[in-house]
Amino acid sequence: MPTKVLCLAATAPELSIWPLISSLLFGLALFVLARTIRNTLHTDDLQQNDAWQYDVSRINALRQISPLYRWFQPVIQGFAQINRSLFHNRLPEVHRQIQASGRPRFWTAPEYLARLQLLSLLMAPIYSWFCTRILGTEGMVLALVMTALNFLYLRYRLAATARYRLFRIKKRLPFLLDLLTLLMEAGSTFLQALDEAVSEFRDHPVGVEFGRVLAELAMGKSRTAALESMRDRLSDDEITSIVGSIVQGENLGTPLALLFRTQADVLRIKRSQRAETLAGEAGVKMLAPAVLVMAATVIIILGPFVLSFIYADFMS
DSSP states (O other), X not given: OHHHHHHHHHHHHHHHHHHHHHHHHHHHHHHHHHXXXXXXXXXXXXOOOTTTHHHHXXXXXXXXXXXXXXXXXXXXXXXXXXXXXXXXXXHHHHHHHHHXXXXXXXXOHHHHHHHHHHHHHHHHXXXXXXXXXXXXXGHXXXXXXXXXXXXXXXXXXXXXXXXHHHHHHHHHHHHHHHHXXXXXXXXXXXXXXXXXXXXXXXXXXXXXXXXXXXXXXXXXXXXXXXXXXXXXXXXXXXXXXXXXHHHHHHHHTOOHHHHHHHHHHHXXXXXXXXXXXXXXXXXXXTHHHHHHHHHHHHHHHHHHXXXXXXXXXXXX
């Protein structure tokens, strides 16, 4: 009995420590949660220094335009660090698609991929709930597959948006070049003509892109550098050819109005050639459905005769 009392007396101080530790941990968790919520809802600019002022300005802009980035900034930056290692070969293509699709220029390729990954993970609990209700615990595998497919769909959507926006730009670009030609032949300078053309096409992607060219010219960039910047943003073969021709003609002293008229005609010729190519491919693509229709027609016509012959032979 005395030994038992001594054991209880020895362990009593140790047992009394655990409530204190749990209280401290709970208070620390509440403090971290409150600080995280405050930092999430806080939208003021971060402090800058000389070394990182440009990147911090970009982050400040992202925090202003993207609530998702403001709420989950540490998570997105963590995923972005992983993406730089895993997808370093695909990041240039993702960056090109971000620029071509008209997304805010403050996104970097790793961060935008992290945004897509975070959106997919936020949908994962919904997929898990539905799949487990239907299939039970085996539905977790299907939920993981659906989460991965969600990320692939968002990635495909970015690429599709970039392609469609480039198609719209190339479709309307000849008309903008014609307007620039008419304005410059009427006596306007290049900046005046470009300002008027951007105002005319302000609701179209081609107006947005040339508006960025106009803004860069207003900030002191040379005409060649501003056009090459647009070429790098869009990264399309036809636009690269047009910008290269304009830059070469400007270096040789060719009038810009003549260059714009020539490039507009070249774009229309390419559009006609592309339409002819698509029309020629349509016949080849229709061959397989036509063969299936012909086979079905033959089966419908000859099927009764074949069946009657088979059954007549069987009955005899």
